[in-house]
Amino acid sequence: MRDKQCTAEEVAAELRDGMTLGIGGWGSRRKPMALVRAILRSPVKNLRVVSYGGPDVGLLCAAGKVRELVFGFVTLDSIPYDPLFRKAREQEGLAVREWDEGMFYAGLQAAAQRLPFLPIRAGLGSDVPRNDPALRTVRSPYGDGEELLAVPALELDVALVHLNRADKHGNARYLGPDPYFDDLFCLAAKKRFVSCERLVSTAELAEGAPQTLLCNRTMVDGVVEIPRGAHFTSCAPDYGRDEKFQRAYADAPQNGLLSRLVSGSEQDYQAVVQEVS
Amino acid sequence: MTAAKTTVSRAEICVGACAELFRGDGEILVSPMSTVALIGARLAKLTFEPDLLLTDGEAGLLAEVPVLGEQSEPAREGWLPFRRVFELLAHGRRHVVMGANQVDQYGNQNISAIGEHSRPDRQLLGVRGSPGNTVNHRTSYWVPKHSPRSFVEAVDVVAGVGYDRATGSAGRFHDVYRVVSNLGVFDFDGPQHRMRLVSAHPGVELEEITEATGFPLHIGEFHTTPEPGQEALELIRTRLDPKNLRDREVRA
Numbered sequence: 001m002r003d004k005q006c007t008a009e010e011v012a013a014e015l016r017d018g019m020t021l022g023i024g025g026w027g028s029r030r031k032p033m034a035l036v037r038a039i040l041r042s043p044v045k046n047l048r049v050v051s052y053g054g055p056d057v058g059l060l061c062a063a064g065k066v067r068e069l070v071f072g073f074v075t076l077d078s079i080p081y082d083p084l085f086r087k088a089r090e091q092e093g094l095a096v097r098e099w100d101e102g103m104f105y106a107g108l109q110a111a112a113q114r115l116p117f118l119p120i121r122a123g124l125g126s127d128v129p130r131n132d133p134a135l136r137t138v139r140s141p142y143g144d145g146e147e148l149l150a151v152p153a154l155e156l157d158v159a160l161v162h163l164n165r166a167d168k169h170g171n172a173r174y175l176g177p178d179p180y181f182d183d184l185f186c187l188a189a190k191k192r193f194v195s196c197e198r199l200v201s202t203a204e205l206a207e208g209a210p211q212t213l214l215c216n217r218t219m220v221d222g223v224v225e226i227p228r229g230a231h232f233t234s235c236a237p238d239y240g241r242d243e244k245f246q247r248a249y250a251d252a253p254q255n256g257l258l259s260r261l262v263s264g265s266e267q268d269y270q271a272v273v274q275e276v277s
Numbered sequence: 278m279t280a281a282k283t284t285v286s287r288a289e290i291c292v293g294a295c296a297e298l299f300r301g302d303g304e305i306l307v308s309p310m311s312t313v314a315l316i317g318a319r320l321a322k323l324t325f326e327p328d329l330l331l332t333d334g335e336a337g338l339l340a341e342v343p344v345l346g347e348q349s350e351p352a353r354e355g356w357l358p359f360r361r362v363f364e365l366l367a368h369g370r371r372h373v374v375m376g377a378n379q380v381d382q383y384g385n386q387n388i389s390a391i392g393e394h395s396r397p398d399r400q401l402l403g404v405r406g407s408p409g410n411t412v413n414h415r416t417s418y419w420v421p422k423h424s425p426r427s428f429v430e431a432v433d434v435v436a437g438v439g440y441d442r443a444t445g446s447a448g449r450f451h452d453v454y455r456v457v458s459n460l461g462v463f464d465f466d467g468p469q470h471r472m473r474l475v476s477a478h479p480g481v482e483l484e485e486i487t488e489a490t491g492f493p494l495h496i497g498e499f500h501t502t503p504e505p506g507q508e509a510l511e512l513i514r515t516r517l518d519p520k521n522l523r524d525r526e527v528r529a
Contacts, residue, residue: 026359071403072403072404072405072406073402073404073405074402075402080402081400081401081402085400086399086400089390089396089397089400090397090398090399093395093396098389098394098403098404099404100404100405100406100407100408100409101359101363101405101409102363102366102367102406102409103408103409105360105363120367121409121412121413121446121449121450122367122406122408122409122412122413123408123409124412124445124447125408125411125412125435125438125442125443125444125447125448125451126404126407126411126435126436126437126438126442127404127434127435128404128408130435131394131434146445146446146449147445147446148446177335177336177337177356177358178335178336178358178359179358179360180358180359181359181360
């Protein structure tokens with residue numbers, strides 16, 4: 001079986017200008033932050049980002065990497081609003097497709113199943129279709145005749161997710177309470193990369209509850225071992241959210257850390273971690 | 278315990294009013310999104326709605342009611358990761374109490390953005406689950422700061438769907454139930470499902486409510502929001518929220 005180990009820089013180098021990038025996790029939880037930082041340092045631009053958004057979105061916006069964001073929310077969870085995302089929207093008018101969270105799930109499912117769309121009730125009556133005029137409805141062909149929203153497939157060029165354990169072949173397991181949508185991000189994408197807290201043998205990976213083996217190797221093209229690779233977001237049970245660091249991130253526009261976090265080297269980032277955490 | 282009848286705080290009135298939102302709900306999932314609504318849901322479960330299903334805010338369903346702000350591992354009775362929440366909410370056995378940066382007279386709610394959506398004056402969370410919640414199951418709102426900025430003539434972005442827009446499939450399971458604010462309790466049983474005053478909190482004059490509301494509120498018969506009873510007060514103060522986190526959301 002193939003050895004799919006690679007580096008964060010190699011993952012970032014897979015991205016081309018204009019690509020659609022899906023990022024797993026949820027809010028400020030289990031985000032592939034080390035891979036996101038590798039993108040910040042790469043020359044790629046004009047990305048269309050698809051995310052249940054957290055600081056991944058804020059950082060990519062601040063680095064000027066984002067052409068359009070597909071999202072249902074951007075939040076830091078313990079801090080409601082991400083200041084870098086707010087700035088991108090309020091001062092730069094960042095283009096968005098703003099969907100209901102359930103629509104977003106349906107869009108990932110449609111892409112994963114190679115369907116053009118999936119019907120859903122969510123979004124009807126709201127301003128979601130008004131603010132995203134490309135959305136269409138579909139009428140049930142059965143006797144009820146209901147008109148439902150047709151959520152288009154969220155087809156991704158590249159998906160990045162962070163999981164607790166993986167083997168070198170691309171099998172991967174989550175150990176926390178929630179899989180989020182990481183398996184669907186992988187199924188919806190052409191190229192799929194998993195960063196993991198710890199790379200283990202297949203035998204060791206298989207120990208434990210089989211239903212938390214979220215990704216199998218057909219869903220993954222590259223594996224990167226990055227301990228604390230989700231920092232400063234949470235990666236239960238390996239570590240919780242680094243709230244001190246997150247506070248510093250949220251204050252970055254005022255506290256002088258912004259340029260070090262957005263355009264610094266990995267050494268700069270780790271130095272900031274030492275200073276504030 | 279028979280504590281002397283002390284002054285009941287406005288936050289405690291609001292907790293009682295939020296608890297009442299769940300009366301009659303039976304065995305469904307309740308998802309209160311902030312402190313006072315959360316205490317209210319837990320109070321309802323410990324008193325008159327024992328079958329309510331509570332989440333721990335992550336993927337766990339709670340077998341016991343925890344103490345607010347206490348780091349502990351409460352016993353669980355089930356698992357509900359986010360993807361299951363989407364399935365359950367479409368299935369309908371849920372009552373959510375969301376916040377609202379803006380709410381209008383038909384119950385349209387905004388947590389997305391203030392100003393023009395293309396380039397907002399103030400970016401908020403995004404629509405989150407509001408569009409899906411409001412067309413699939415019962416939804417209420419808890420607004421700790423009742424003012425003409427939160428109770429508006431028209432919301433800037435419709436995230437949660439109100440009665441005037443709940444037509445066709447959007448209306449099939451639509452059920453925006455009530456709004457609880459720091460001033461009173463409101464429903465949508467006014468003419469054409471317009472917002473109506475149900476009760477004013479003790480010590481709140483009608484004029485204070487109408488002045489803080491940015492649209493003509495339907496005023497018919499209304500009453501004074503009841504204070505939580507002695508048993509409920511004891512539960513709020515000693516069992517549910519001993520650190521008094523409720524006062525951070527509603528000033529006395």
